[in-house]
């Protein structure tokens with residue numbers, strides 16, 4: 001089956017809609033035929049959206065007929081301008097909507113419904129933002145073509161990308177980008193799965209099938225020698241057996257070389273995915289971003305230092321893809337980034353080298369033609385705002401294309417994002433295809449609405465379909481001879497330079513606006529901050545005043561209540577000391593003082609007791625001595641009496657016993673020797689009898705001597721006891737006086753300090769005083785008996 005060329009097959013399409021006829025640039029181009037090598041590429045009739053509707057997979061809304069635009073549904077379309085109609089060289093950016101199949105477990109009703117092969121209706125669910133805020137009804141969106149969930153990968157490739165592949169082999173730049181929210185099927189459409197290959201492997205397959213036997217023999221037909229990367233092909237898939245080997249007609253006057261490169265745009269930086277991640281693994285080494293440069297000769301953009309790989313078959317290409325994906329994973333892990341937030345761009349560069357008609361040898365000295373097909377898997381649209389910039393660019397492009405004669409050309413802000421900057425030439429002059437992926441039951445209705453609005457804009461943007469050999473702008477690939485380039489660009493030189501000036505002015509104006517807005521924003525932020533600070537200070541001041549008022553109020557109340565209480569205490573207990581605190585301190589001091597005094601007194605009492613003990617023992621000794629002396633005295637007396645009786649000349653006057661106590665009398669009688677005993681004793685004496693006078697004298701002398709001796713002893717003891725007792729009495733007296741004085745002083749002190757004692761305290765002190773007095777009295781009593789005994793002894797002794 002013949003397949004029509006890019007954007008030019010719609011005239012023969014099975015589906016016709018009222019809007020289709022307005023798509024200038026699609027229907028007016030001459031159809032060309034592309035031959036599949038060995039497969040039938042006819043579209044199965046049961047895979048049309050209308051058939052899907054018939055089967056009830058996607059239901060139309062009640063008031064919408066399957067192939068008619070409902071009158072009450074607002075549609076997002078743009079009027080076709082005269083200039084669009086006239087411009088035979090321009091085409092629209094084709095926007096293909098692909099609806100993902102519904103998972104069997106999904107029970108939610110799809111919010112997108114197909115009307116016909118170019119129109120869908122979005123019905124906002126009740127929980128969506130659109131429904132809640134605007135209470136919007138269904139909205140209609142138009143696309144170049146709508147592919148339902150049953151569309152096969154093969155059919156999708158043939159109807160969307162094959163024309164671009166044909167174009168790139170002819171020398172036209174092409175751009176395919178998949179756009180949609182996360183999980184909508186972008187990667188599925190671009191890469192596909194192992195058994196359901198997507199656009200990319202199929203593109204490679206078509207290219208190699210088409211240039212079979214026409215491959216360039218040149219070892220390195222790219223000028224970018226230093227950056228050609230080598231890819232290991234151990235992981236290569238055997239795709240040739242599975243893929244369809246679709247081939248398109250190519251110019252056999254050329255030899256072809258295919259180079260690929262693979263980059264990602266993350267956070268507005270372009271990174272080479274074929275760069276060896278080994279160096280980036282070192283923590284100190286940073287991943288190097290590629291720089292977008294401007295080729296002054298052509299005005300196109302190119303990526304400086306990008307790595308390109310010459311591939312010779314699909315497997316090579318697939319290996320590069322796999323290698324790049326692997327590196328992307330490594331880089332994102334190293335940088336802790338989410339790989340699905342980056343745009344992945346796989347670029348296929350075709351270099352056409354003319355060859356000699358007769359010899360079929362490559363004419364490398366002649367000009368070569370370079371073209372590029374870029375296949376972009378955009379990050380989830382809800383994850384990056386850069387896609388919005390693409391939207392802006394497309395909108396301005398559309399506005400420019402629909403401008404009336406004499407109207408000013410608005411400059412497109414391509415430089416706003418790396419994505420639009422890089423594909424500036426594709427948007428403006430190349431052929432672009434947008435694949436819009438939609439998950440019809442995904443919860444993100446609002447995000448999907450944005451996708452639809454954006455893609456509806458994109459669809460209406462016309463791009464120039466003129467052949468733009470070497471226009472893509474990769475410096476290393478520009479192999480056109482200067483003469484040819486000059487020739488090619490001559491016609492548009494003047495307008496280009498004017499447009500470049502306008503463009504720069506516009507960019508400068510935009511930058512100035514950004515700067516101005518940033519300044520305004522900063523000043524607004526500063527003012528806001530200042531205001532916040534002022535308000536905060538004001539509030540905190542007010543709060544402080546309020547708090548202090550409250551505090552004062554409570555303090556006053558507390559003081560008042562305390563004073564009242566104090567007054568009550570003062571009134572009820574007038575004798576209480578004025579200040580409870582000082583009274584407490586005073587009492588504590590007093591108690592301490594008294595306790596110290598008690599300890600002192602106890603020590604003194606102990607001393608006295610010791611002294612008394614010594615005195616008592618002395619007195620005991622003295623009593624014993626006296627008793628002994630008395631006994632001896634009596635014995636001597638008896639002996640004297642006895643001797644006198646014996647001698648018979650001694651008239652001894654017996655002592656009158658009337659003054660003697662009974663005890664003393666007994667002692668005398670007991671000790672008086674009996675007559676018998678006395679005589680017996682005398683008989684045994686060898687005795688020289690003295691004269692009576694001698695005897696008397698001798699007795700008297702001995703008695704007196706003895707008496708004197710005893711008297712001396714007694715006197716001595718008496719003196720000693722006297723002195724001890726006197727000492728003791730003095731000590732007791734002193735102690736007593738000191739104790740009384742101390743108590744007196746204490747009481748005086750109490751009286752002087754607090755005026756009148758509280759009765760209880762007074763009583764306590766009085767008790768204490770009484771206790772001391774009693775103790776002293778007892779001590780004194782203990783001392784008294786020896787005193788008395790001493791007196792009696794002395795009396796007894798004096799009698800001698």
Ligand SMILES: Nc1ncnc2c1ncn2[C@@H]1O[C@H](COP(=O)(O)OP(=O)(O)OP(=O)(O)O)[C@@H](O)[C@H]1O
Pocket residue numbers: 099100101149180181182183184185186187188189193340379380437
């Ligand atoms: N047309 C389809 N037919 C069958 N399966 C599909 C289709 N589209 C998507 N899928 C499946 O849906 C899942 C999500 O698709 P995919 O990974 O391509 O989404 P994505 O938009 O690329 O997501 P992300 O933005 O996260 O990369 C995958 O399992 C994929 O195989």
